[in-house]
Amino acid sequence: MQPLQDSEGFDVSRTLKPFPLPMIVAQRKLQNSSDNPAKRQFSALERAQHNQKKGLEMSRRLFLAATMNYDARAMAEADCIAETASSDNHYFSEGQINYETGEEFDGRGILAETIASRLCPASLEKYSRRARKRMREALARVEPKPFQKLLFITLTMPNLRTNFGDTLEILFRAFSLMKKRKFFAQKVSGAIYGYESTVGVENHHHSHVHILGWSHYLDWEKLGAEWTDCVEKACAEIGVKCAVNTSHGRMIVDVRSAKKKASGRGTIAVEDALQEVCKYSVKGSDFAKIPLDELYQVGKVLHRRRLVDTYGECNLRRGKAEPSKNAETEQKRAVSDYLDTPSINDGEKLKVKTETLVETGTRMILDGKRAEWLRFLRRKMRESRAYRKRQLALIYQDARFCTLSGASWSSDDYLSKRLPENVVHLRDWRQSHI
Numbered sequence: 001m002q003p004l005q006d007s008e009g010f011d012v013s014r015t016l017k018p019f020p021l022p023m024i025v026a027q028r029k030l031q032n033s034s035d036n037p038a039k040r041q042f043s044a045l046e047r048a049q050h051n052q053k054k055g056l057e058m059s060r061r062l063f064l065a066a067t068m069n070y071d072a073r074a075m076a077e078a079d080c081i082a083e084t085a086s087s088d089n090h091y092f093s094e095g096q097i098n099y100e101t102g103e104e105f106d107g108r109g110i111l112a113e114t115i116a117s118r119l120c121p122a123s124l125e126k127y128s129r130r131a132r133k134r135m136r137e138a139l140a141r142v143e144p145k146p147f148q149k150l151l152f153i154t155l156t157m158p159n160l161r162t163n164f165g166d167t168l169e170i171l172f173r174a175f176s177l178m179k180k181r182k183f184f185a186q187k188v189s190g191a192i193y194g195y196e197s198t199v200g201v202e203n204h205h206h207s208h209v210h211i212l213g214w215s216h217y218l219d220w221e222k223l224g225a226e227w228t229d230c231v232e233k234a235c236a237e238i239g240v241k242c243a244v245n246t247s248h249g250r251m252i253v254d255v256r257s258a259k260k261k262a263s264g265r266g267t268i269a270v271e272d273a274l275q276e277v278c279k280y281s282v283k284g285s286d287f288a289k290i291p292l293d294e295l296y297q298v299g300k301v302l303h304r305r306r307l308v309d310t311y312g313e314c315n316l317r318r319g320k321a322e323p324s325k326n327a328e329t330e331q332k333r334a335v336s337d338y339l340d341t342p343s344i345n346d347g348e349k350l351k352v353k354t355e356t357l358v359e360t361g362t363r364m365i366l367d368g369k370r371a372e373w374l375r376f377l378r379r380k381m382r383e384s385r386a387y388r389k390r391q392l393a394l395i396y397q398d399a400r401f402c403t404l405s406g407a408s409w410s411s412d413d414y415l416s417k418r419l420p421e422n423v424v425h426l427r428d429w430r431q432s433h434i
Helices: 021-030 039-069 072-084 121-140 163-180 182-187 219-240 270-278 292-302 326-334 357-366 372-394 426-432
Strands: 090-094 107-108 148-157 188-198 204-214 254-257 265-268 308-312 402-404 408-409
Touching: 039 090, 039 121, 039 182, 072 357, 072 372, 090 292, 121 204, 121 270, 121 308, 148 270, 163 182, 163 188, 182 188, 182 204, 182 219, 188 219, 204 270, 204 292, 219 254, 219 326, 219 357, 219 372, 254 270, 265 270, 265 292, 270 292, 357 372, 372 402, 372 408
Parallel strands: 254 265
Antiparallel strands: 090 107, 090 402, 148 204, 148 254, 188 204, 188 308, 402 408
16 A cells, blocks of 8 residues: 655655455454354454544644644644554454453554544544543432433534634533523533534534433423523624524424433433433544634634533532542551651642643754654654553453554463463452562
């Protein structure tokens, strides 16, 4: 396969590498067999290749947008996304075991992550996975009040004739106003919510907010009127004309009852509602539709933005503090009479800030050292990948891993003898041998 070429100086050494043909043929034979044992593993390979392709395309487009706007930070971010999407960084596996359920599965993923970016497909997948876990914990915190039900609410916006970045800003601002409304605060005691936007052609973008929370009865017309007022105020602040083209003159809202299992029209399964809230705010396929001049602005709008968050009693940043994970250590420290000299200072907390990879790349690119920056980035990634390979091999001892570049490894490459069968996690094994 010929490497990708462009005229803007994009580094072409990190390209899609073909997977070894004999292994692909072997997998297809197994997939077409009667038992079909390798179907999931082959699907994992396809998904890994698809995610790699999306990452390389995003890094290329972001680099071009950064070049147009002369932004060194965006250029460094594009380099980090490209290195994350390299063939040596994407892997798939067979024979991994879920130690909670005991099930065997074929996995995939990346060995090392260079950047937590809203534009990186690998980061989007990680955000969605972590968000589902956090939001389940948030919903469990709420004790429903009398006559409250778990509702799934969707607040939509009309297609605004403006760029995608302004559309996102209006959506964020409108829901921020909605959360402060007396009507919303009195009805909804605790909820989780997530933003979602779909990119259309000719500035026709569909944006909405998904909310899953405990609420009293919501009057559909009143909810629509309040949301319409919030969107119109947000549009006025940014200077965008807002036209509501519905028969009732209000923006479209949808309210459904969330139950353990959907039982007809007007209901939705709780798990399906949770997936809607926590899925990607902007899909990778939609990023490819955004023009280059707008992609740069969208990246700045999404930077450090909470796209999935909690409200009210579901708020994980408020309420009772969680108990310490190491309660015994904390208790020993409380009763000990030793003097902790490292914590003594002149009254100010000592803060040591570590420079991130993007900040390092920005500084080196501004100094005219982009070639040195790329060598530094690849060296850091090689170190991280080597560490992660060893971790995976020791934790999943019966699994075999392979990168998209064809490099394979297993626990036999790192251990002279196998770990005991009753050990299910590397941390337990280490603690038992200290």
